[in-house]
Amino acid sequence: MRSAIIQGVLLFxxxxxLLSIYQTTIFNLEERGIKTxxxxxxxxxxxxxxxxxxxxxxLGKTTYIEIFYIGVLNTILVAVLGIVAATILxxxxxxxxxxxxxxxxxxxxxxxxxxxxxxxxxxxxxxxFAIFLAFLPPPKQSLEFGVxxxxxxxxxxxxxxxxNSNNFNIWLVTIFFSFIGVYFFRRWAKKRFFETGKxxxxxxxxxxxxxxxxxxxxxxxxxxLTIELPVLGKFNFKGGAQxxxxxxxLWFSLTIYTSAFxxxxxxxxxxxxxxxxxxxxxxxxxxxxQMVRMVIIPQALRVIIPPTISQYLNLTKxxxxxxxxxxxxxxxxxxxxxxxxxxxxxxxxxxxxxFFECCSLFTSFVLxxxxxxxxxxxx
Amino acid sequence: xxxxQAETMNDDSTIISISKLxxxxxxxxxxxxxxxxxxxxxxxxxCGPSGSGKSTLIRCINRLEVHQEGSIIVDGVELNDDVxxxxxxxxxxxxxxxxxxxxxxxxxxxxxxxxxIWVRKKSRNEANHMxxxxxxxxxxxxxxxxxxxxxxxxxxxxxAIARALCMQPRVMLFDEPTSALDPEMIKEVLETMIxxxxxxxxMIVVTHEMGFANKVADRIIFMDEGQIVEQNxxxxxxxxxxxxxxxxxxxxxxxx
Numbered sequence: 007m008r009s010a011i012i013q014g015v016l017l018f019x020x021x022x023x024l025l026s027i028y029q030t031t032i033f034n035l036e037e038r039g040i041k042t043x044x045x046x047x048x049x050x051x052x053x054x055x056x057x058x059x060x061x062x063x064x065l066g067k068t069t070y071i072e073i074f075y076i077g078v079l080n081t082i083l084v085a086v087l088g089i090v091a092a093t094i095l096x097x098x099x100x101x102x103x104x105x106x107x108x109x110x111x112x113x114x115x116x117x118x119x120x121x122x123x124x125x126x127x128x129x130x131x132x133x134x135f136a137i138f139l140a141f142l143p144p145p146k147q148s149l150e151f152g153v154x155x156x157x158x159x160x161x162x163x164x165x166x167x168x169x170n171s172n173n174f175n176i177w178l179v180t181i182f183f184s185f186i187g188v189y190f191f192r193r194w195a196k197k198r199f200f201e202t203g204k205x206x207x208x209x210x211x212x213x214x215x216x217x218x219x220x221x222x223x224x225x226x227x228x229x230x231l232t233i234e235l236p237v238l239g240k241f242n243f244k245g246g247a248q249x250x251x252x253x254x255x256l257w258f259s260l261t262i263y264t265s266a267f268x269x270x271x272x273x274x275x276x277x278x279x280x281x282x283x284x285x286x287x288x289x290x291x292x293x294x295x296q297m298v299r300m301v302i303i304p305q306a307l308r309v310i311i312p313p314t315i316s317q318y319l320n321l322t323k324x325x326x327x328x329x330x331x332x333x334x335x336x337x338x339x340x341x342x343x344x345x346x347x348x349x350x351x352x353x354x355x356x357x358x359x360x361f362f363e364c365c366s367l368f369t370s371f372v373l374x375x376x377x378x379x380x381x382x383x384x385x
Numbered sequence: 386x387x388x389x390q391a392e393t394m395n396d397d398s399t400i401i402s403i404s405k406l407x408x409x410x411x412x413x414x415x416x417x418x419x420x421x422x423x424x425x426x427x428x429x430x431x432c433g434p435s436g437s438g439k440s441t442l443i444r445c446i447n448r449l450e451v452h453q454e455g456s457i458i459v460d461g462v463e464l465n466d467d468v469x470x471x472x473x474x475x476x477x478x479x480x481x482x483x484x485x486x487x488x489x490x491x492x493x494x495x496x497x498x499x500x501x502i503w504v505r506k507k508s509r510n511e512a513n514h515m516x517x518x519x520x521x522x523x524x525x526x527x528x529x530x531x532x533x534x535x536x537x538x539x540x541x542x543x544x545a546i547a548r549a550l551c552m553q554p555r556v557m558l559f560d561e562p563t564s565a566l567d568p569e570m571i572k573e574v575l576e577t578m579i580x581x582x583x584x585x586x587x588m589i590v591v592t593h594e595m596g597f598a599n600k601v602a603d604r605i606i607f608m609d610e611g612q613i614v615e616q617n618x619x620x621x622x623x624x625x626x627x628x629x630x631x632x633x634x635x636x637x638x639x640x641x
Contacts, residue, residue: 207509285449286486290500290552291476300499304490380490 031352040349047071053343057250057334070344077336078361084253084335085322088260092321095265100272114269121266127327129263134255134331145242153235155243161254162236165247174230177223184219188212252333256325264321271313275306308381315373319366336361398424400556400587401446406455408441415441417611428588430598433608434634439591443558447478460555476504479549483561485541487533493544494529497551505552519547523577539570543577557581559590593638599623607631
């Protein structure tokens with residue numbers, strides 16, 4: 007009874023505090039002549055957004071709500087690119103860190119300690135202003151990495167172009183169904199093995215089926231997708247896509263910074279695999295690389311994944327430091343410029359917070375499904 | 386190559402020959418001048434107080450421990466830093482550990498087929514068949530689709546034996562295979578090992594199970610402080626031990 011009363015009082019205090027914060031905010035906004043409403047969504051935004059690869063932007067036409075979408079998409083773009091690259095790099099560095107090779111292990115130790123211990127904002131500014139802006143050549147002398155070109159304006163990449171969006175969507179659906187088909191095929195083959203002892207080369211059959219099927223469907227649908235390669239014109243590249251330098255710098259710094267943390271997770275994961283496992287793998291004659299791939303990594307993953315999920319969330323949130331280099335993600339174009347222009351602090355900040363909450367919850371939801379799958383089953 | 390080595394290599398019935406083996410952990414002299422040769426189908430039980438070097442000795446045979454002096458020749462292949470030799474010997478020598486060391490992320494069947502598929506390059510089909518056969522031999526074919534964490538200790542150890550056998554090894558090493566088991570599970574593992582012994586496998590077993598030693602061993606080796614103190618057939622070993630150290634050890638483990 008006593009604890010119920012205490013909890014009731016606490017609940018009342020919290021509700022009262024929230025209500026008074028809300029009222030104060032509304033009052034202050036009205037003092038400044040700002041009536042909180044969403045009507046500004048449809049008014050035209052009087053400023054320029056340079057990078058909007060997914061939505062068309064036109065100065066004098068694009069509305070505030072479209073600016074929000076552009077910002078959201080740009081944030082998601084850099085987060086996805088960063089997560090992919092940081093994962094690959096982080097695993098490579100983390101595996102090197104656990105290697106018995108002195109040089110590899112010490113190199114990754116130094117890498118981790120340098121990039122983990124420097125403030126991210128400083129790193130973003132360092133790479134962007136001190137390295138890329140200062141040293142990258144003009145487009146004509148671009149650094150060439152296969153079909154990628156890096157110069158002072160950014161990174162030039164090939165661009166997939168959807169020729170026929172209808173057929174392209176059909177193609178995606180058929181791919182989806184071929185994976186579902188493979189899933190049922192594998193279940194059937196497993197059941198059959200345990201009943202009759204007959205086996206099939208399940209993995210290669212599935213792979214051949216998916217490749218053949220998607221290729222066939224691709225041509226049957228008239229090749230709905232083409233890849234456009236960047237070609238150097240007189241002054242700049244034509245074709246392909248350009249990741250402008252601010253995006254490139256931000257992506258690069260986020261990748262380096264986060265990979266240092268992921269590398270530590272990977273090292274800890276590998277260290278968590280007991281010595282007995284390694285001895286067992288050796289005693290049955292597995293080679294070093296087989297042991298790493300089939301015994302150590304699968305077991306290390308269950309230790310690596312939970313903290314790595316939070317690194318993914320950190321990377322997404324850290325992308326808001328893009329303001330330092332002028333990449334137009336959601337905090338920059340929405341919570342900063344749009345807010346200054348309209349004064350609609352309550353709605354704009356709330357939307358930004360909700361966006362990041364949704365992003366984080368979605369990421370951890372998806373990865374937790376995967377995480378639950380790879381955890382060990384015990385009795 | 387010394388005369389001794391040349392002789393043992395020509396001798397068809399010898400499968401493992403160890404001569405003048407020395408191993409140190411830092412300053413600690415763990416194995417002192419060990420000489421041991423094992424014949425095909427021979428069953429050897431090694432016993433001795435803890436810290437006497439018995440586990441270290443058998444772990445040297447498949448290079449889980451690196452020796453500093455002396456030579457180990459397994460089935461005509463000399464164990465040295467050559468990775469090819471090491472892998473060749475490891476795939477001919479199976480090992481069963483005190484703590485089973487099954488791969489917890491793989492099913493029982495996958496535990497058994499991992500090495501045959503990747504080391505012996507057998508087809509999955511063939512490997513699965515052989516694994517099921519061996520799982521039947523150790524009497525747990527119905528657990529093939531379960532994970533090690535879902536089995537009892539005794540079942541896990543029998544899976545570990547099947548996993549080692551799947552490589553069709555010529556020698557089996559057992560490193561205290563029953564020491565981590567509950568008493569009622571020791572019997573099922575020992576029975577499996579006795580059946581294996583009867584099938585003609587060459588076995589080197591480090592154990593404190595003197596009943597098993599008496600029943601199965603062709604030769605019992607008693608080690609203390611990194612040396613082989615005594616080796617004899619079970620009859621002589623238990624009834625007329627030569628050294629006082631052996632007598633003391635036997636009185637300590639048998640009289641209670």
